Amino acid sequence: MTVCVVGCGAVGSLFAANLARLDDVEVWAYDLAREHVDAINRNGLRLTGAGEVTGRPRATSDPAELPPCDFGIVATKAMHTDAAVAATAHAFGNGCVATVQNGLGNEEAIARHCERVIRGTTFPAGKIVAPGVVQWDVKGDTTFGPFEERPAPLAEAERLADACTRGGMPTAAVADARGPQWRKVIFNAATNPLGALTGLTHGRVCEQPPLRRLVTQLVDEGKAVAAAQRIELDADPEELIDYAARPEVAYDHKASMLQDIEARRPTEVDYLNGGIVGFGRRHGVATPGHDSVWALVKGVEASWAQ
Amino acid sequence: MTRVCVAGAGVIGSLFAAFLSRVAEVSVLTRREEHARALTENGLRVSGRADFVARVSAAAVDPAALPEPELVILASKANDLDALAARLSGSFGDAILMPVQNGLGADEIVARHGDWRLLSSVTFMSGTRHSDTHVEYILDTATWIGPDRGTTGDEAREAAALIAASGLKAEAFDELRPALWSKLIFNATVNAVAALTGLPHDFHFGQLERETDLGHLVRDLIDEGKAVAAAAGVELKEDPWEMNMLATRRGFRHYPSMLEDVEARRTTEVDMITGALVREGARHGVAVPLHTALLRLVKGKEASWE
Numbered sequence: 001m002t003v004c005v006v007g008c009g010a011v012g013s014l015f016a017a018n019l020a021r022l023d024d025v026e027v028w029a030y031d032l033a034r035e036h037v038d039a040i041n042r043n044g045l046r047l048t049g050a051g052e053v054t055g056r057p058r059a060t061s062d063p064a065e066l067p068p069c070d071f072g073i074v075a076t077k078a079m080h081t082d083a084a085v086a087a088t089a090h091a092f093g094n095g096c097v098a099t100v101q102n103g104l105g106n107e108e109a110i111a112r113h114c115e116r117v118i119r120g121t122t123f124p125a126g127k128i129v130a131p132g133v134v135q136w137d138v139k140g141d142t143t144f145g146p147f148e149e150r151p152a153p154l155a156e157a158e159r160l161a162d163a164c165t166r167g168g169m170p171t172a173a174v175a176d177a178r179g180p181q182w183r184k185v186i187f188n189a190a191t192n193p194l195g196a197l198t199g200l201t202h203g204r205v206c207e208q209p210p211l212r213r214l215v216t217q218l219v220d221e222g223k224a225v226a227a228a229q230r231i232e233l234d235a236d237p238e239e240l241i242d243y244a245a246r247p248e249v250a251y252d253h254k255a256s257m258l259q260d261i262e263a264r265r266p267t268e269v270d271y272l273n274g275g276i277v278g279f280g281r282r283h284g285v286a287t288p289g290h291d292s293v294w295a296l297v298k299g300v301e302a303s304w305a306q
Numbered sequence: 307m308t309r310v311c312v313a314g315a316g317v318i319g320s321l322f323a324a325f326l327s328r329v330a331e332v333s334v335l336t337r338r339e340e341h342a343r344a345l346t347e348n349g350l351r352v353s354g355r356a357d358f359v360a361r362v363s364a365a366a367v368d369p370a371a372l373p374e375p376e377l378v379i380l381a382s383k384a385n386d387l388d389a390l391a392a393r394l395s396g397s398f399g400d401a402i403l404m405p406v407q408n409g410l411g412a413d414e415i416v417a418r419h420g421d422w423r424l425l426s427s428v429t430f431m432s433g434t435r436h437s438d439t440h441v442e443y444i445l446d447t448a449t450w451i452g453p454d455r456g457t458t459g460d461e462a463r464e465a466a467a468l469i470a471a472s473g474l475k476a477e478a479f480d481e482l483r484p485a486l487w488s489k490l491i492f493n494a495t496v497n498a499v500a501a502l503t504g505l506p507h508d509f510h511f512g513q514l515e516r517e518t519d520l521g522h523l524v525r526d527l528i529d530e531g532k533a534v535a536a537a538a539g540v541e542l543k544e545d546p547w548e549m550n551m552l553a554t555r556r557g558f559r560h561y562p563s564m565l566e567d568v569e570a571r572r573t574t575e576v577d578m579i580t581g582a583l584v585r586e587g588a589r590h591g592v593a594v595p596l597h598t599a600l601l602r603l604v605k606g607k608e609a610s611w612e
Binding site (some may be wrong): 277 | 510517522595596601602603611
């Protein structure tokens with residue numbers, strides 16, 4: 001089996017390094033960061049923290065080098081999906097392409113370039129600490145399933161899930177993968193912008209009762225949009241929010257959107273809150289809370305141009 | 307009006323007492339014995355936009371120890387107004403009382419404790435308190451005055467003229483509430499959005515082209531405020547949306563005070579401004595979810611540097 005990880009940042013690296021440990025899987029890592037690519041080809045891709053792994057995928061910044069692949073795993077930031085998949089789609093002419101990205105709309109973007117698409121959601125997290133070295137912060141599960149509008153066969157999703165699980169990334173394949181995805185999207189959309197707008201860590205957002213109520217308002221709007229699409233959440237996002245607020249879990253964690261804002265990078269707000277707003281519109285569900293935080297975060301991004 | 311009592315000698319009370327002592331006989335009601343003693347012995351120093359030492363004619367913690375005034379300026383913090391009015395209960399029956407707290411509803415709080423004649427007012431000036439006897443005059447914005455229970459426009463004009471003669475800025479209105487509410491809705495909206503996005507009050511606040519443009523949120527916030535005003539029976543003097551468009555079309559990039567506070571990591575006035583609107587909404591049964599969300603976010607931002 002040949003797998004190409006498209007976008008080898010923190011999450012992409014977790015998949016690439018772990019899959020590369022398997023004898024029956026040939027792993028390619030496509031990324032635009034030359035230093036990271038060179039380091040991977042020189043020293044391998046090293047994970048530290050929640051797991052100590054060194055894998056040896058073949059890394060490249062040149063899409064022409066990619067061989068025909070059975071699977072793609074897209075792990076770029078959501079705003080780069082279209083460009084990254086457009087550049088690499090030729091490698092997936094006979095394969096299936098999965099997303100493990102944040103937010104909504106990635107499957108649709110991939111489907112503009114690929115025939116067989118796998119909806120996906122992943123919970124593990126980490127950060128790149130040096131070229132070729134990734135700090136693995138949190139372990140967690142991944143779910144795959146056929147993307148309804150351009151589905152990959154369920155059996156193919158199962159084959160990829162099996163490889164990920166054997167590699168050390170527990171993954172399930174299900175017929176309807178929207179539940180876990182919406183649980184994670186609602187979690188992120190209800191908490192990340194509040195951290196980003198206030199500067200508070202996840203735990204501190206949750207321990208201020210007025211802000212915690214705002215989180216619940218955003219969760220409830222998200223649940224209503226999910227329900228209007230007959231999506232059954234695999235668990236209540238509220239549980240995940242409270243669990244993550246524990247001191248031993250992610251109390252001190254700065255949401256990625258807060259990290260982006262502190263570094264003045266574009267955030268993924270269009271794919272989180274913007275995604276919920278978009279699906280809400282399509283299904284006639286009002287989302288005033290998500291409308292507002294979306295506009296505020298876009299306002300923060302606009303303030304950097306001043 | 308030649309005899310004025312200033313009740314509450316924080317920043318605003320100290321500024322009124324010091325300036326008015328140049329054109330009237332001023333007594334000061336304090337909360338602490340040693341504060342009254344220090345004022346009697348040392349007078350009150352003003353620095354900043356003015357530089358002088360004022361002599362007050364009397365200062366005490368007991369209203370009975372002060373001469374009968376014609377005008378009483380109630381200058382406590384909004385949260386302390388109820389206790390202050392209770393202390394005055396039974397005193398100064400012939401005087402006009404004028405609360406100057408930010409926000410709304412001060413006249414009703416005072417009216418619970420006596421049947422004094424009242425003037426409505428709100429002050430936009432600001433300063434910093436350096437000691438019991440030293441206040442720095444920073445923002446020389448006006449105090450607005452209008453008739454209330456048992457008073458006329460002429461008496462509002464008389465009080466405004468006295469304050470203006472003392473060197474502070476003041477403006478009289480035949481009816482204060484329409485101007486006050488227009489300004490409150492405008493301020494609550496513009497200040498909180500600026501504080502959360504980092505944007506000065508510029509063209510972004512009027513943009514409506516794309517769905518994420520900030521103008522939509524600004525307009526929705528103003529609409530919430532208008533609904534509260536309508537439920538409270540207030541006919542606005544100016545449309546806050548027009549105020550917003552006018553201010554941003556001229557190409558100005560005003561830095562709202564709440565944005566300055568956030569950048570300097572000071573506690574903001576959000577409780578007085580947005581909070582007033584949220585409390586009025588609750589009182590009149592009008593839902594104000596957007597202002598409530600912004601109030602919570604600004605309080606969260608304050609918590610991030612505590």
